[in-house]
Amino acid sequence: MADSPQRLDVPRGSSSRFGSFLRFNPDAVGQFAESIARFLGTGRFLAVQTLVVLVWIGLNVFAVKLRWDPYPFILLNLAFSTQAAYAAPLILLAQNRQADRDRVQAEEDRARAAQTRADTEYVARELAALRVAIGELATRDFIRGELNRMSSDDGEDADRREKKAKKKRDPVG
Template sequence: MSMTDPEHVARHWFSKGLHELGHAEQRLLDRLAKRKLVSEDVNAVFRSDLTFGERLADNVSRFGGSWTFIIVFAVILMLWTGVNSFVLKHPFDPYPYIFLNLMLSMLAAVQAPVIMMSQNRQASMDRLDAANDYKVNLKAEIEIMGLHDKLDQIRTDQLAALLMKQQEQIDLLMKLVADDDARKQGD
């Protein structure tokens, strides 16, 4: 099948007109006609468009969800309580550590939205990745259907050739039988 007429190709593979297809399907048919790749490195494309704030949010989220953060944070909390409870005669934040609670609340108030921003971006990247997977799978499916069509055409051509050869053999046998009958009648 020729991939030059997009309308014909759309009707053949999607059973829809070209104008009825979505943008992804139209773009896929265009790339198929030009024999171009449809897959993209969506991670590279997505990361190339990130702003400084978005990259910072991703780094904060990555660090905030690491064992390094948990260990460093635990050490700081132990030092804070140790210094304010046992080392200093006049602690700057005595028990019940009100200033520490204020700092922890402020950290949580800033860290939660930053992590959510990073997760929202990850969800957007996952959607791009899924769209790319769809395009690649759709192209593979069309290519497989095209191979099936080609195999069916080869089988049809071979069957037609076989039938023609059989007909030639039948015609030859009929001629031999007719010649044999004519020879027997002449005897």
């Protein structure tokens, strides 16, 4: 029986027994971390934790028969250390996910701003071109004057027609 050649395009550890067991969905873990981080940052969490600590200390100081953690409160310190050991990485993971979302949002904002700027510059160029084109157009009065001047045989006749046209346009003056 010939051994099959080792594949170089597959990582060596991918076929291990523990590799498939320890695979997690990064989004599910991230969402869980964010929900924990959101809960840890609330007043409700602080109130519940304070109440639990006060009950813990009260029972261990005053209830002689129920003492499971005498005065230095080693077990309570262990519980706080465990909580901190899990809370800190979860909070950091939530912050990293928020930073990634902020980065994506900033890139989208930059792209939108660049598009808006390009659109604004295009409209400004079009408006400038329209202004130039309008400035070169002959007005109605200019065309009338030119037609009157060309059609008149003498200058006096043209002046009279121009005065009549002016009176038609402005009957008050």
